[in-house]
Amino acid sequence: MTVSLASSDSRPQPLSLPALVDALSLRDLTDPAQGPHALQLLVSAAASALGERWGADVRVLRSRPVVAVEDNYDRLGYQRDAVSRDVRYTRYVSDTTMLRSHTSAGVPPALRALASSAAAPARDVLLVLPGICHRRDSIDRLHTGTPHQLDLWLLRRGGRRLDHDDLHDLVTALVGAVLPGTHWRWTATSHPYTTGGREVEAIHDGQPVEIAECGLAAPEVLSAAGLSPSSWSGLALGMGLDRVLMLRKGIPDIRLLRSTDPRVAEQLLDLTPYQPVSDLPPARRDISVAVAAGSDAEVLGDRIREALGPDADLVEEVSVLSTTPYADLPEAARLRLAMRPDQENVLLRLVLRPVDRTLTSEETNALRDRVAAALAGVQVRR
Structure with missing residues (x-):
């Protein structure tokens, strides 16, 4: 899947009100x-x-x-x-x-x-x-x-x-x-x-x-x-x-610290060794994105969290597989991505794996589509 991520000016922008409310609503585990x-x-x-x-x-x-x-x-x-x-x-x-x-x-x-x-x-x-x-x-x-x-x-x-x-x-x-x-x-x-x-x-x-x-x-x-x-x-x-x-x-995944699965949450009340609940298979989807030159995994990861909201905990990892400058892409690829000279093509791998169940193919594709749609409409700010 390919999407285009717009660029913008360098003026700092504050968090949106919904993003601020979400941040302030998050439980402080300490x-x-x-x-x-x-x-x-x-x-x-x-x-x-x-x-x-x-x-x-x-x-x-x-x-x-x-x-x-x-x-x-x-x-x-x-x-x-x-x-x-x-x-x-x-x-x-x-x-x-x-x-x-x-x-x-x-x-x-x-x-x-x-x-x-x-x-x-x-x-x-x-x-x-x-x-x-x-x-x-x-x-x-x-x-x-x-x-x-x-x-x-x-x-x-x-x-x-x-x-x-x-x-x-x-x-x-x-x-x-x-x-x-x-x-x-x-x-x-x-x-x-x-x-x-x-x-x-x-x-x-x-x-x-x-x-x-x-x-x-x-x-x-x-x-x-x-x-x-x-x-x-x-x-x-x-x-x-x-x-x-x-x-x-001995906890393998940081998302487990906030798990509401009783089998996990009950183990997070003491300091005894963690006992794995299950080893569920991951679902992987790749997304080809046109982004502002210089974008990094932190920016993209943050946008994905904002887009998925509570479902962000379903994402185990987002990795950048490759980055290709505008000048190195074939013309057909530039047209498909609707790229501009100030952008670059990033190939992302989205790894989805809940801690308590296996996602269906339909659920996985729906999450991928939500991420792609969000990246297509987001401006990267410096």
Whole structure:
């Protein structure tokens, strides 16, 4: 099947009202007020382990997913031209607000509250910020546009300054709490809100799997919140909860974390190993799409999620099989796709597999047609 995907200008556009309502209606699996889930056990285990290790004042903070762009980016040190700010990856609600792309968006307000407190803390403070985030992302068994994250910031006023030895201790305690017995490693990297940044990988079946990023809290972030870097020091860590739970329980598909099938949902109330319910065959359909040059799997995956709505959970994966520039296509193909010179041809593979049943051929074709129709009418924005 072939369709044409239109291009547009580069002006950022906010989410449509229906898309915003859908996003805000999605259950946050880390929130006990919305029902129990194993992700909450990971949050509790992490907070308890680090709180006990440092004898810290543990403060669990929850906020709404709509945040100020300044808190999500500017006050965390992101440059104005950072690629993550692009509308392809950020879900803007207005010019000044957005659906948070990481739980770190809650850190600047938490630091400001700490700075404005009348009484100086008598001991270290551990900020625990769990929640659901919203991103443009590809579709496969390990990725979702609505991941759950956990930020852990350890703050100290006065005394010995927190350093990389403390950071190593923090990661060791954290991995021991959420992935007992798991070996891990870290490598140097950089983040806008840390100095001496590290990327943390768990070793699973002999292979490294990224689970967190961390570093020393950047002095600029502390000072912007009103905490003098000469008096305060801190450790900052952000962890992907979905990936950790999948490793902990041996869950093969991220969609299972939201399954309403009782055979699956009941297993997501604890941290015992996951027992597979079934191994259903996938259905595959290919779609040839004319898209704006430079479109990627994240953009297309996001459009497909929007088009299918609740049925998006039926999609196991969307992969790009090939990309062909306009100039390399035969004239007949350009005419069939109604392509323009500023477009390229992408061949997509749509893999459909519900977690609890097998799709009929008619259902599969209907889903393919819905995706194709949506892609044909969507504008790719930069």
